[in-house]
Amino acid sequence: MQDTTPLTLIGKALSHPLRERMLRLLADGERCGCEFAPELGVDPSIVSRSFALLERAGLVTSRREGVRVMWSLADPELLVTLDRLAELTQEKVA
Amino acid sequence: MQDTTPLTLIGKALSHPLRERMLRLLADGERCGCEFAPELGVDPSIVSRSFALLERAGLVTSRREGVRVMWSLADPELLVTLDRLAELTQEKVA
DNA sequence: TGTTATATTGCGCATTTGCGCAATAATACC
DNA sequence: GGTATTATTGCGCAAATGCGCAATATAACA
DSSP states (O other): OOOOOHHHHHHHHHTSHHHHHHHHTTTTSOEEGGGHHHHHTSOHHHHHHHHHHHHHTTSEEEEEETTEEEEEESOTTHHHHHHHHHHHHHHHHO | OOOOOHHHHHHHHHTSHHHHHHHHHTTTSOEEGGGHHHHHTSOHHHHHHHHHHHHHTTSEEEEEETTEEEEEESOTTHHHHHHHHHHHHHHHHO
16 A cells, blocks of 8 residues: 555554454563464464554554563553543444 | 454454545545445445445544535544543654 | 336455475474 | 473464456446
8 A cells, every 4th residue: 555644544553453452461571572362363473463463553662671572552642542542432333 | 254343343444544535534524435446446336345444443424415415524523532642642652 | 117226136356364394493401 | 500381483384365358247328
């Protein structure tokens, strides 16, 4: 794709259930990337690529701590805003 | 995809620049679907399928008016919330 | 009935995304 | 140097998405 806006990047990042789950696993704060593969039942390579997508969209940030990479939500308001968005769209559906 | 949540549906709907543009074209209120194909320079079939996606995600609603289908945002707060989301993610990027 | 305007759906094909194995990188420690 | 732990990247293949033409549907109206 050529014309990529901040919002479409966010959309792509959110458009896979695994990546939404990863976001929610960060709700309580920073976590080591190494926890995600076993917890989600996928290959570490998928976790790595998924975090890369989330990071490019600006949804998460990372810092190295020795051999580990620690991930956290880019903003504590994020999940609230996402859930608010889901609310707004479900009004008419429900 | 099997495991599809409200948020992943929204993500998919937002993940294409054409569909984001369509959403923004509804900022000022209801519009006839027939305006979008010429304005966006794509085939009407693409507009139809794109609206179907946006509607399934709960982002837009429609009503028939004779031969036309009139589209509007599911909620007037939607674009504000989406832009808020973009803000939250751009803080760290900028 | 037929004609016009708008919208949707079926189809084939191109592009993108997703997956996991294997290889490589990065860091710490001996 | 070597080993262990975690993370990333290269690759091939599978699945999903995007595209537009053509066909069909829907509604209004003469």
